Amino acid sequence: MSDAPRVGLFATCLMNLFRPSVGFASVKLLEAAGCRVEVPLAQTCCGQPAYNSGDYAAAQALARQVVEVFEGFDYVVGPSGSCMSTLRNDYPRLLADDPIWGPRAQALAARSHELIAFLVDVRGVQAVEAAYPGRVALHDSCSGLRGLGIKQQPRLLLDSVDGLKRCELADPEVCCGFGGTFCVKYPPISGRLADDKLADVASSGADTLVGGDLGCLLHLAGRLKRQGSPVKVLHTAEILAQMGDTPGIGDGHED
Amino acid sequence: MINQSLKFKDKAREALADPHLRVALGKARGSFVNKRAELAAALPEFERLRDEARDVKNHVLENLDHYLERFASAVEAAGGQVHWASDAAEARAVILGICERVQARTITKGKSMVSEEIDLNDALEARGYTVVETDLGEYIIQLAGEPPSHIIAPAVHKTKDQVSDLFQAAHGGSRKTTVADLVTEARLVLRDKYFRSDVGITGGNFLVAETGTSIIVTNEGNGDLTQTLSRVHIVTSGIERIVPTLEDVSLFLRILARSATGQETETYTTLSTGPRRPGDLDGPEEFHVVLVDNGRSRMLGGPFQDMLRCIRCGACMNHCPVYGAVGGHAYGWVYPGPMGSVLTPLFEGLDGTRDLPNACTLNGRCQSVCPVRIPLPEMLRELRHQQHQQGLMPPAQRRGLGVWRFAAERPGLYQFANRLAARVLKGLGGRGGRIRTLPLAGGWTEFRDLPAPQGKTFLELWQARPQKPEEPR
Numbered sequence: 001m002s003d004a005p006r007v008g009l010f011a012t013c014l015m016n017l018f019r020p021s022v023g024f025a026s027v028k029l030l031e032a033a034g035c036r037v038e039v040p041l042a043q044t045c046c047g048q049p050a051y052n053s054g055d056y057a058a059a060q061a062l063a064r065q066v067v068e069v070f071e072g073f074d075y076v077v078g079p080s081g082s083c084m085s086t087l088r089n090d091y092p093r094l095l096a097d098d099p100i101w102g103p104r105a106q107a108l109a110a111r112s113h114e115l116i117a118f119l120v121d122v123r124g125v126q127a128v129e130a131a132y133p134g135r136v137a138l139h140d141s142c143s144g145l146r147g148l149g150i151k152q153q154p155r156l157l158l159d160s161v162d163g164l165k166r167c168e169l170a171d172p173e174v175c176c177g178f179g180g181t182f183c184v185k186y187p188p189i190s191g192r193l194a195d196d197k198l199a200d201v202a203s204s205g206a207d208t209l210v211g212g213d214l215g216c217l218l219h220l221a222g223r224l225k226r227q228g229s230p231v232k233v234l235h236t237a238e239i240l241a242q243m244g245d246t247p248g249i250g251d252g253h254e255d
Numbered sequence: 256m257i258n259q260s261l262k263f264k265d266k267a268r269e270a271l272a273d274p275h276l277r278v279a280l281g282k283a284r285g286s287f288v289n290k291r292a293e294l295a296a297a298l299p300e301f302e303r304l305r306d307e308a309r310d311v312k313n314h315v316l317e318n319l320d321h322y323l324e325r326f327a328s329a330v331e332a333a334g335g336q337v338h339w340a341s342d343a344a345e346a347r348a349v350i351l352g353i354c355e356r357v358q359a360r361t362i363t364k365g366k367s368m369v370s371e372e373i374d375l376n377d378a379l380e381a382r383g384y385t386v387v388e389t390d391l392g393e394y395i396i397q398l399a400g401e402p403p404s405h406i407i408a409p410a411v412h413k414t415k416d417q418v419s420d421l422f423q424a425a426h427g428g429s430r431k432t433t434v435a436d437l438v439t440e441a442r443l444v445l446r447d448k449y450f451r452s453d454v455g456i457t458g459g460n461f462l463v464a465e466t467g468t469s470i471i472v473t474n475e476g477n478g479d480l481t482q483t484l485s486r487v488h489i490v491t492s493g494i495e496r497i498v499p500t501l502e503d504v505s506l507f508l509r510i511l512a513r514s515a516t517g518q519e520t521e522t523y524t525t526l527s528t529g530p531r532r533p534g535d536l537d538g539p540e541e542f543h544v545v546l547v548d549n550g551r552s553r554m555l556g557g558p559f560q561d562m563l564r565c566i567r568c569g570a571c572m573n574h575c576p577v578y579g580a581v582g583g584h585a586y587g588w589v590y591p592g593p594m595g596s597v598l599t600p601l602f603e604g605l606d607g608t609r610d611l612p613n614a615c616t617l618n619g620r621c622q623s624v625c626p627v628r629i630p631l632p633e634m635l636r637e638l639r640h641q642q643h644q645q646g647l648m649p650p651a652q653r654r655g656l657g658v659w660r661f662a663a664e665r666p667g668l669y670q671f672a673n674r675l676a677a678r679v680l681k682g683l684g685g686r687g688g689r690i691r692t693l694p695l696a697g698g699w700t701e702f703r704d705l706p707a708p709q710g711k712t713f714l715e716l717w718q719a720r721p722q723k724p725e726e727p728r
Contacts, residue, residue: 011713017673018706020713039717044669050656052617054639054648058660065664142618175576179616181652184698186264186614188271191702192580193616222703225689250706252688 007035008070010078010087010112013045014214019249022214025241026079026115033123035077040069048086052180056094063091064101067108075122076108079115079237081144082180082213087112089147114144115237116212120153127160130242137167137206138236139197139220141213142175154212154236161239167204169197178219194223201231208248210236221249256374256402258603259587263610266585275414276582283411287573290517291624304510309628311503312564315495316555322464322497323546329467333529335542343373346547350375350456350489351382353543357487359384359453365471365478366390367458368406368567369491369547371589372602375456387448389477391441398425404583406590407515407569412582445477455485455539459492460566461507462544465500468528469544472511472521479525488527488539494546495563507566510626515568550602558637562597564627571621571631577614586611593621593631600638605647612638673712681710 007030015022023039030037047062066087070076078084091105098105119125136158144150158166177183177193184190198220201209209224209231211217221233232248247253259266270276295301315322327337340346346369354362362384364370376397379386388397392410396403398421403409410418415434422440423430431437457478459469469490471478482488498504512518531538554563572578572592583591588599588608596611612635621631642648648656662669683690684707692700699705 011717013673016713017677018708020709020711020716023713023717039714041670041714041718042666044663044666047663050660052636052639053652053656054636054641054643055656055660056640056643058656061660062663142616142620146619146623173620175616175618175620177576177616179618182613182616184696186267186577187698187701188268189577189580189614190616192271193576194702196576196580218706219703221706222689222699225704225706226691226702247688250689250704252686 004034004036005074007037007075007077008073009037009039010046010070010076010080010083011039011043012078012080012083012214014218015079018218019214019235021243021246022079022235022237025235025237025243026077028241028243029115029119029128029237030077032128033119033125035075035123038073042069046083046086048083048090049180051086051090051094059090060094063094063105067091067101067104070108071104074111075118076112077115077118078112079235080213080215081114081141081148081150082215084112084114085143085147114148114150114212116154116157116240117144117148117150120156126156128157128240130240130244131162131164132208132239132244133163134208134232134244135165135167135206136208136210136239137169137201137204138172139169139176139201139209139211139216140172141211141216144212145173150212154210157240158210158236164239167206169200169204171200176216176220178216180215183219190219191223194220198224198227198229206231208232208234208239208244210234210239212236214249217249225250256371256589258599258607260599260603260608260611262587263585263614266587267581267614270581270585275417276412279412279414280579280582283405283408284573284579287517287569291514291570291573294513294517294519298509298513301510301513304506305626305628307506308510308566308626309564311498311506312627315497315499316560316563319494319497319555322499323494325464326462326467326497327546329463329465330529330542330544331467333467333542334532335467335529335544338543338545340373340545340547340549342549343547346373346491346545346549347375347378349545350491351378353487353489353541354379354382354384354454357453357541359487361385361387361448361451362454362456363387363389363448363452363481363485364393365455365457365473365481366393366407366409367456367491368403368589369458369493370456371403372549373491373547375491387445387452389445389448389481390473391438391475391477394441394445395421398422402584402589404591405569405572406567406594412584449480449484452481452485454487454489455481455483456489456491457482459490459496459544460511461504462492462497463499463501463504464497466528468501468526470504470524470526472508472524474516474518474522476523479523482525482527482539483537485539487541488530488543490527490542490544492544492546493551494548495551495565511566511568514570514624514626554601559597559601559634561629562594562601562634564629565594566627567594568626570624570626574620574624576616576618576620593635594629597631597634597638605638605642605645609642609647612636612642670712670714674715677708677710677712680705680708683707
């Protein structure tokens, strides 16, 4: 096992707080792909909320913190296209003018990956051992899709799941209206965009909605549950890691 | 036009509640987006053309003084006149001066967003001129007394039924209900205006430095009639619309039509070089180009220079989900959608446009279709940065960010707060697993439930996990 790459798991804020099962699904998938996974406990947030709010100083402070915490790993992997796009695309730009932190941010960016893209593109995973008896629509979150080029990878792995029928959306490239703080600053617009996306999901005939970013998923699940919809919402990793029987996001539980 | 961007939130709410608008925008979005995608996919070199167009524009912007002077001398060599306007008031004064000197009465206009930017129609009408918009969409909104809601499809917010009503009210006669009948009626009404026109005002899609040519593209031919049948032709254009050569124009025409309307080429591409020459069968007696700065030169050499590459195709708004939901009027000024949310704060000031850079999910689709690859999301983020720097962020948000940063820089505190939140929110969710209302979270819960957390944080569960036996190394 000594040549197994050492992966630092980036425990995204929303995963850590709302959905630890996605973290455990990530660990399971990474280990199945031959990685040694560690979770640094000194991590907090990637800083994207500050960056997108225009508070560059706060974003830089958090970027330096992340660079420091994850510097020793072969790879940094997280179950979010949004957070990992911040590490990959934004850190080098944020710290570009810093002679010390700039190169360190560049080096970290080159080793940072979104979970599913890492499994397929870096580890060469072509299929998973999992079953899910359902009709599944995949939501391409924008930061993964356009920021990191994640489109085929989750489709490839979902299509390898036994019993899973994948339903393609009519307009998979349109934003769901989450947009980070946008969703609380402009609730009616955000709600309309969610409705448009969910109408697309409904027309696709899916009984399950999955995606790679918990921000979009919490927003869409919250809107679905408000409408009383039975559609189950899961993170893609949960289905791939044979954890699809976990209660869906915003669904009740027995105990 | 008076900037009403500060009313964005209210106007957006009104727009979302308007069923006609939803129908109109839904139709337009589908057709623009799908046609562009088909044509982009059908042209193997499309992505390369976008790169080339970006590079040509960058070259022009780096050498703008040179190309502007070259353009001006070429216009004069062809017998035309160039007028430099540093702001909207100067531009209006120049145009009013020309109209007065030539004793104009009727003025026809092709579509020009710069003329909207400088409030030209109001100024002309205040002096008693009859002003007739000849682009069908512009004509419709002129009848409605509204500003354009889209830079290439100004009446995109109107349904056919609404247009039928407007035409009947303005023209009398029977109410026309088919598109063909409506277009025929507009054509007949407008035809007469062209022949009476003293001054024809058009925009300029491209200004060609080597020849002094101004170029417009239309699908209706209204631009040709406006400028050739009037005694005087005035072009109003931003100073950044220069391209070096006619050869470059062919590049831009290929990406403009595909990006804008999803056509291989627009129906009419009209080149104007100077006034009528001896022996010409038609054409204006005078040819004027009003080059409008109005804030553009301030953008050179700064973080927003890339925005000056814009060729006004409208692809960014066609692909913007926010524009698609609220339409163009909600943005409150001349330019809507992503390009407008960058330009309006730069032209009209950050303070009076606070929502515009923020009313965007940063989803990046606009950038992915921009024919000249303007990094629109980065520019909107940069405007947010400037708002933050200048203390224009709402105080509650600023305080919230400060508290969050304080915690996020202290992992122990951050994780403690998360453990607490996980438990409290799970408790509030109860067996249903979701929270319907939450103090201070109305922004979330107005339209959505908040899914409850699973109960413990990942980091605490990870620390408490059963240890696997140490693997031999």
